[in-house]
Amino acid sequence: MGLIKPGLSFSLIHQLKSDLEDLSHRIDRLMHAIDNPNSSLLNEFEEIHHLFHDIQVSTASHYLNSYLAPFTNQFGVLSKAIQHLSDRNHGALIVIQRNDTLDSYIHSGVPVNADLSFPLLESIFYTGSPLHDGAVLVCGSTIVSAANVLPVSKQMVVEKKLGTRHRAALGLSELTDALILVVSEETGRATFAFAGELYPIRTNGAN
Template sequence: MKDGNCDFSPMKQILKEDIRQVIAALELNLEAMSNENDCLLGSFEKIKEQFVSIDMKAATFYLNCYLSPFTDKYPELTISIQNLSNRKHGGLIVIQRQESLETIIQPGISIGAELTHSLLESIFYPGNPLHDGAVLVSQNQISSAANVLPLSVRSTGGKKLGTRHRAALGLTERSDALVLVVSEETGRISFALNGNLYPINNQGLH
């Protein structure tokens, strides 16, 4: 897998420090368990939040690494998904990488325009005839919109996923594409790669 020219050292140091803080918190909980009067539920909740924060921080960093070899439009993509998230406008953006997607995607409407955040946001504006399908990005262009992706049929361990997320997983189970997803219900951002879904920290995108 190509990761671009990412310098992993600073991020690794940040993640190491975050993990050390979690370990320290867990060790404190172990000591506190000797006191039967201590309730640790609140502490466990904080540790869970720390784990989620670490996961999202790492995913945000790696997203740029996975995208940078295949498009120069990372800034435009991040602005668009941030704005979609803030407005709770659903979005599904496919970034084609090395493998062709012609035989996997049901083609929509050809666009053939330079990728800009304003164009992406207008496509996913509620009521736009193209907003329900997936946008296909090839290098620095929006190739097409209103594309239909294959849905994943894999069990998600009882976790209910919306159609956009199932479509993102379905395509990445069958190709090396990377798919950005914005939930219209929650505004949460995630990306799918190799059949896995990763949450993204909106505030950490830049």
């Protein structure tokens, strides 16, 4: 499948270079500290880990917007819904259709055919809602259906370390160019699946 290759904005490139230089300096200091028997490296490792994660999340969030922009003008609505769901540890699975037709890959759930809004998404994924366990299908600015069943990834490594929502998101992304947003019910962390990979995205909560 053909993937969009969006460029990075000048401001993001500048920030990314600055962050990577900081990361490089920290790794360099760590390399020198290894030879000092009195050095404690654990804190430095932890700081490097957090810095690298922050860089990855910021960059992934930029690409998420770029991947979605040609297919929906509701990125703000989706972001707000993911933020609220993440804050409340409400698990969610949202499929945004792009170029590929998804009919042969999704087992249809309950038709919704309503304008995309974050209150509606929140109500669908509210714990205890009859529709909260399946995936919502979004096309353009419309919630087409809810409680959809997605194909699960067959990757053995994936099956062992990820939950059902993440495996389903990966499974559909391996077969189509759809982009799938996931919120973990256990941790509240938000990710998106695209082209068979998972990427963390920024919220003010768990990420």
